[in-house]
Amino acid sequence: MVYVNVGVPREVVEGERRVGLVPETVARLVGEGFGVLVESGAGWDYNLDEHYEEAGARIVGGAEEVYGESDVIVKVAGPSLEEVEMLREGQVLICFLNGPQEPGLVERLAERGVTVFSNEAIPRTSAAQSMDALSSMGSIAGYKSALIAANTLGKYVPMLSTAAGTTKAANVLVLGVAVAGLQAIAIMHRLGANVFAYDIRPETKEQARSLGAEFIDSVDERKKEEEDGWEEYEPQGWRKLMVALGFYSFAEPPRDEYIVEGEEEDEGSKEPERWSREKLEADQRLVRERIKEMDIVITTALAPGRRAPKLVDREMVESMKAGSVIVDLAAEQGGNCELTRPGETVKHGGVAIVGPVNLPSTMPIHASQLYARNMYNLLRHITEGGEGGPRLKLDFEDEIVSAMCIAHGGEIRDEATRRALEESRSGGG
Known part of the structure; x- marks a missing residue:
């Protein structure tokens, strides 16, 4: 007897080629007593229906069957309006659904009595690391951003000596040193660039340095000037x-x-836990000066539930060299660059500003593998074993469940989403 059926529908958002679970994780779930239903074609051309069947899943012909027979739906993108209508009271939905950006959608799901787990709301704790799909996808985005930047730049990234002479290594600045930023630093360092990095958080300084980047720090700059006369x-x-x-x-x-x-x-x-306002202002002035020397700038700063912070304004873009490139990983949330347009490459004064969207979907094989492993761990976290098989157990005293569950029992649980909904109703959104 199966106590929990997990459904995997085919993604319907244009350009989305990831899938919620792959055969590898399906086999593990089935082995632990879960039932798994997969919509035919959900794995696109890299995880075929027969692979899922070999892993123990049941292939069904359409999304209606998946939604109708499943206790838990595992998706990548948030549901469409048509999919919302297929969800029912008491069903669990796990996906990427940024509540503060989609408050109306969360409200509709809550009204239908759906329990919604948002991957964007994962707490940044050691206990949650194995379920952190946001970081898994961020790592892929950072990797791809480096490749896009190198491909867009009209010259070599490394220093190369040729019969015609030597070319200088490209100068690369990464703004925002979280998962995506660290991956971008690592890839650019491997490509042979002179890599620089900046973030407002003190703990990121050593992280960036450990991957070969020079951290832009106004205090270090002042020390260098003082040491000139040492x-x-x-x-x-x-x-x-x-x-x-x-x-x-x-x-x-x-x-x-x-x-x-x-x-x-x-x-x-010793370095304080937070840098002073004066130091941050001095750092910003230094970044503004150093950006003039850069061939590539990769921006990765995102604030969950909020618009992306503006790090590069028009004046900074206009100070850059002709032929230089900006890759803005925050394009979908408004962009870190003032001139970014999501999904487009903008040319301004000889500078190319690339605003890529959904980069993880451009690497669907590994992106789906990593995402599925995160989902496997999350499914095990919200269920408990028992005689006959696993059962749902939503413990709202648990930090992970409490943070990720943004709707339950007909109510929106996430405060930021509730606030965004109120603002949209009052016309202040």
């Missing part, structure tokens, strides 16, 4: 005599007059 200590007078006689301890500078290398920092000078 001179190595040389003992003088009687100290020089004592060193000549073999008393080498006198070669060290007096502690009350000099700072000894390696002893510059004490507990009182």
Whole structure:
């Protein structure tokens, strides 16, 4: 007897070529007592119906059967209006559904009594890492952004020596050092670029450096300027005599007059958890100056549930060299660049501004594999084993369930989504 049926419909959003579960994860679920229904053709041309059947899934002819017989629906993109009408009370839907950007859709799902789990709402905790589809897809987006930038740039990324002379390595700046940004840094470093990075969070500095990037930091810049006049200590007078006689301890500078290398920092000078407003403003001025030297800028800053922050304004674009490239991974949420247009490449003053959308879907094989593994772990988290097979267990005291479940029991649970809905009704959205 099967207690939980998991349904995998074919994605209907234009350009979406991922699938909610792949045969690998279907086999694991079936082995643990889940039933799995897959709409014919859901795996496109890389996961065929026969592969799902071999894994133990039941192939059905249309979406109506999938929605009609499943307890849990696993999708990638949010449901269309037609799909919403196929969902029923008590059913669980797992997908990417940014509530604050789609409050009306969440409201309709809540009205139908659907329990909605949003992948965008995953908490950033160690316990949730194995279910974090947002990070899995972000890594793919960062990888593809580097390739798009290299392909758009009209010159080599690495330094190359040829019979005709040597070409300089491209200068690349990555703004936003989260999962996508770190992947973009790593790929550009492997391609041989001079990579620079910036983020407002102090902890990202060492992360970027560990992957080969130079972190843009106004404090470091000031230290370099101060060190230009630095001179190595040389003992003088009687100290020089004592060193000549073999008393080498006198070669060290007096502690009350000099700072000894390696002893510059004490507990009182450790980097604070948050940088000061003054430092952030100085950093922004430095980024504005350094962007003039860049051949490629990749922006990756996203704020869940909000419009993307503007990091590159028109003036900064106009200060860049002709032939340089900006790839804006935040295009779908308004863009980090003032001139970005989602899904288009804009030319402004000789600079190409690329606004790609749904990059993970351009790598559907690995994107689906990673997504399916995240979904497998999430399904196991919201069910419990028992005699006869797994059963749904929604524990709203659990941090992951509480954060990801944005609608349940006819109500919108996510505060940001409720606020966005109120604003849209009042005309202030």
